[in-house]
Amino acid sequence: MDFFEYRGGELYGEEVPVRQIAAAVGSPCYVYSSRTLLHHLQVLREAFAPAQPLICYSLKANSSLAICATLRAAGAGFDVVSGGELFRALKIGADPATIVYAGVGKTAPEIEQALNAGVLLFNVESVNEVEVINAVALRLGKIARIALRLNPDVDPHTHSYTTTGKKENKFGIEMPQARGLIGRIRELKAIDLAGIHLHLGSPITTVEPYVEALNKALPFIEDVRSQGIDLRYLNIGGGYGIQYGNNTTVGPRDYAAAILPLVRKSGCRFIMEPGRFIVGNAGILVTRVTYVKESPAKTFVICDAGMNDLIRPAFYGSFHRIWPVQSHLPRTAFDEPASANGAVTVDVVGPVCESGDFFAKDRKLPALAQGDLLAIFSAGAYSMSMSSNYNSRPRACEVIISGADFRVVRERETYDDLIRHETF
Numbered sequence: 027m028d029f030f031e032y033r034g035g036e037l038y039g040e041e042v043p044v045r046q047i048a049a050a051v052g053s054p055c056y057v058y059s060s061r062t063l064l065h066h067l068q069v070l071r072e073a074f075a076p077a078q079p080l081i082c083y084s085l086k087a088n089s090s091l092a093i094c095a096t097l098r099a100a101g102a103g104f105d106v107v108s109g110g111e112l113f114r115a116l117k118i119g120a121d122p123a124t125i126v127y128a129g130v131g132k133t134a135p136e137i138e139q140a141l142n143a144g145v146l147l148f149n150v151e152s153v154n155e156v157e158v159i160n161a162v163a164l165r166l167g168k169i170a171r172i173a174l175r176l177n178p179d180v181d182p183h184t185h186s187y188t189t190t191g192k193k194e195n196k197f198g199i200e201m202p203q204a205r206g207l208i209g210r211i212r213e214l215k216a217i218d219l220a221g222i223h224l225h226l227g228s229p230i231t232t233v234e235p236y237v238e239a240l241n242k243a244l245p246f247i248e249d250v251r252s253q254g255i256d257l258r259y260l261n262i263g264g265g266y267g268i269q270y271g272n273n274t275t276v277g278p279r280d281y282a283a284a285i286l287p288l289v290r291k292s293g294c295r296f297i298m299e300p301g302r303f304i305v306g307n308a309g310i311l312v313t314r315v316t317y318v319k320e321s322p323a324k325t326f327v328i329c330d331a332g333m334n335d336l337i338r339p340a341f342y343g344s345f346h347r348i349w350p351v352q353s354h355l356p357r358t359a360f361d362e363p364a365s366a367n368g369a370v371t372v373d374v375v376g377p378v379c380e381s382g383d384f385f386a387k388d389r390k391l392p393a394l395a396q397g398d399l400l401a402i403f404s405a406g407a408y409s410m411s412m413s414s415n416y417n418s419r420p421r422a423c424e425v426i427i428s429g430a431d432f433r434v435v436r437e438r439e440t441y442d443d444l445i446r447h448e449t450f
Contacts (some may be wrong), residue, residue: 028062028307030403035354037401041430044312044351048399051434053314054331054422056410058435060096061428062308067100070300073278077289077296080146082126084264085111087301087407088309092426092435094118097304103146105264105299109136116143126261126297128175128223130155130196137162141170147259147297149175149223151198153207156217163216173221173261174204176246178239180226197225201246208250219255221294222247225263229302231275233284236262240288247292260294266303270345270404278303302407309406311336311422312351315398316377325372327394332376333383334416336402336409340382348374348386351399355392361403363390374400378417410436418444 029040037044039059047057070081082103085094089111094104095118103124104115115125127140128149137159140148150156150172163170177198199207211219224239240262250257262285267275289296313331338344349361355368363369370393374386385402394400413421420439425432 029059029065030062030310030401035352037349037351039310039427039432042427042432044310044401045399047425047427047432048312048314048351050432051423051425052438053312053399054329054335055312055438056309056405056422056424057312057432058090058093058305058309058406058424058426060308060426063093063096063304064100066304066308067097067102069278070298070303073282074286074296074298077286079296079298080124082124082297082299083304084299084301085114086411088305088409088411089114090410090424090426090435091118092424093305093308094120096426105301109133109139112136112140112143112145122146126173126223126299128225128299132158134158134162137170138166141166141168146171147221147223147261148172149225149261151175153199153203153210156207156211156214160214160216169216169218171218171220173223173259174199174207174219175223175225176201176204176239176243178224178226178242180235180239180242198223201242204246205249208253208255212253212255219250219257221257221259221261221297222250223261223263225261225265225299227265229267229275230265231267233276233281236281237284237288240285240292244288244291247294258295259297260289260292261297261299262289264299264301264303266300268302268306268404268407270306270347306407307404309404309409311402311405311409313400313402315394315396315400317396318394325370327372327374327391327400329374329376329385329400331385331402331422332378332417332419333380334378334414334419335376335422336385336405337412337414338408339385340380341412346385346405347403348389348391348400349403350392350394351401353392363392368392370394378419415439415444420444 082105083097084105106112107129122144125145126147130151159170175198177200313329317328319326333340347361369390376383423438424436
């Protein structure tokens with residue numbers, strides 16, 4: 027489901043050799059395929075077409091202006107979780123009526139920013155937040171539409187750091203507490219309780235958690251409506267898993283087959299917030315081998331990209347496919363050597379002064395040499411957006427491909443950029 031492929035032993039992004047991009051812009055660099063972004067958005071639209079969903083791309087996955095602008099032009103809405111993300115969405119011309127605002131810690135200035143912009147909904151995470159939104163809206167003379175984010179206590183069977191729908195997580199309001207909150211919400215003059223929000227975590231690779239959460243939410247929706255409140259929106263969140271390697275995950279049609287009958291029962295306008303599904307496999311991180319270090323215990327392939335560029339393996343223990351940009355060694359569908367001939371077992375690591383600075387351990391790859399280019403796949407989501415300047419390393423540049431053309435959409439940072447906001 028992506029447009030990165032090997033042709034004659036050379037990696038292409040759409041119609042452009044990745045080697046050509048690295049030669050033009052240097053390394054490390056992120057490379058995105060616009061065709062893949064649009065394809066994934068369309069696949070979701072087709073799968074969930076009976077519900078005519080509002081698809082709000084989740085900026086936290088990757089907030090590149092170029093990526094957001096590409097999706098906006100294709101009709102996507104946006105899910106934001108901060109004032110900065112709202113600023114980005116508005117900057118590329120997003121219609122505020124297609125923006126939903128989530129997050130457990132919205133400040134009063136951020137709420138004011140969103141109300142003045144005219145966002146569709148606030149996904150409300152706590153009793154205190156409802157009170158603050160009401161106070162800000164009253165001061166501005168506005169009505170704030172909200173969706174209660176329910177915590178259904180459902181285990182999505184993903185990493186503990188990315189699970190958001192269990193009762194011990196900081197997200198959402200547990201059902202009994204949410205029921206008790208309805209009376210108070212009815213008293214608030216500037217609040218329109220318009221919907222319900224559910225987001226269980228990410229990446230979720232089966233349909234069962236969604237079904238369990240919706241089956242818990244439907245009686246809640248009925249209870250609220252019985253009190254004369256017009257609930258109009260059901261936001262199922264995102265979290266749909268993608269293929270990082272040889273992991274198994276269901277496809278959009280499988281999700282839709284399980285989710286749509288329950289959405290139909292709700293009688294609500296359907297909203298979804300995919301991020302990883304749209305952008306995850308639309309991006310790669312290209313890095314160059316700086317050294318190959320042999321030791322009695324290991325062979326280390328040391329690259330010019332580090333954990334400051336892509337922290338997911340260090341942070342979550344995440345798997346990413348890795349393969350040379352140019353290699354004629356036969357491989358499997360998941361970028362593993364098809365035979366032992368010419369393959370070596372290595373740790374692929376970065377230059378950062380942390381033992382956690384690695385992309386892969388004990389990975390079988392073709393023999394590599396200083397100067398070779400590697401592609402780290404499935405790096406479109408939670409990669410550049412989680413990057414840092416740790417070890418005073420400038421952030422990588424970003425490139426987007428459209429057919430046979432490519433352009434830099436974020437310039438590589440310089441040393442001057444590192445200290446731009448400092449003084450001494």
